[in-house]
Amino acid sequence: MWVLEKVLGVRQPVGAPAHRGVAVEEGVTYGIMNPDASLDECVKVAVVRYDTLTALSPDARRERYRETISDSVDHALAELRPYGAPSRVQGRVEWRPDGLRLPVIGFFDFEWAQHGIIVDLKTTEKLPSQIKASHARQAAFYAASGNMAARLTYATPMKCATYALENIREHREALRQIAVRIENFLALSDDPEFFKSITVPDLDSFYWGGRARQFAYEHWQI
Template sequence: MASAFERHGLDHLSASSINLFVAQPAMWAMQKLMGRRSMVGPAAHRGTAIEAGVEMGLFDPAAPVEACQEAAVGRFNQLTAFSADPAVEKERANIAPAVAIALAELRQYGIPEAADGNRQHRIEVQLPGVPVPFIGWLDFWFPEHGIIVDLKTQARLSSKISDPHARQGAIYHAAHGNAEIRFAYVTPQKMGVYRLEDPRTHLDRVVNIAQSIERFLSLSDDGAALTRSLSPDFDSFYWNDPAARAAAEEIWGQSLEAAPQA
């Protein structure tokens, strides 16, 4: 018999998927069960751009920091070329200093190992009690040290690994059981690198969330009905994207205005 995931056309899970289900189940259902996607904002593009610049500098240790910064800003400009969001200029200014800070720290680890045809390593792991695998991508894998580093960009530096990131790290640890998982948080001013402690506990939570999703999906084979059974939190920043709010208006039949910015 097909699992509830398979009946809804879901052949895998990911850290971002289960974290979205925890934070905003209505948006998770809208995306996964109804195929309605939302766009990310300049802050997410800033993260992608910084990672591109840091990746360039780690895989090519001879590359000048300035060239890595230029590549990162260029990537950001590509991603935001048609954006009218007023936050674009602010986020662009945060990129170069963050790239420099991250490279100063992470170049100490050496050159990451590249995967075949891709600098990032794809992972796929089957967890007991979950009928579909988890799939993800490792930012930087240093096998000679037995360390996996995931880069996160922030406006304000975290003092510890967040629960959603800990769940992501636990999945990576399950795929590479002997590896130490570290999260490198970088801001335009400073950086903190934290080791994931007790991944087993966080992995138990991952399985619990996945099984909650499965129980939810098993309630009906009608994805639209399941989606409409949930109530969105439109005050959350997750719903700031106009496309997401327009989709919500269609699904839940509410007339919505963009949420005011803090």
């Protein structure tokens, strides 16, 4: 799937869960930047954003995820508003570690410089009991670049929780190692067709359902 999207440039349709995450974040951002805004106002911002993103979406789950936006925004605001107004939102971070030709670039969700923390907001169906590994690497990259502490806030339609990230250096080093391996892999050839010749899709994975299955046939003839 990575070769299909990143090397061949065939992007998969974005589903309702991802659109909900963007919408909830927008509603929460509005709420913490405008502390006097009512919940209804914040939810409206989120729903308008969601409806815009999904206007042409064929995802059958669209309405079901729309109904969860209000509660997710509510729980996230209750969790994050006590921090006060953030010093920055959607801040750009660039990292040029040794061993990489290209920089690592990302955008964090919220920074509270007055508290020395960066928070990344994740909207999900079920509340995890700990920070997911991929999220830990992402947050470590943001935090270490500014010598900040990092936290992950997970918002669900039922509840919300924030976890402090530990071992930031180790997680960022893991990210660097992944980036080095990706560069080494891409250095094998400048021809996208080459990467098709040395990879094979795992058609048992749900990632290769729907339209992706057709792409697998078109590009790998399987």
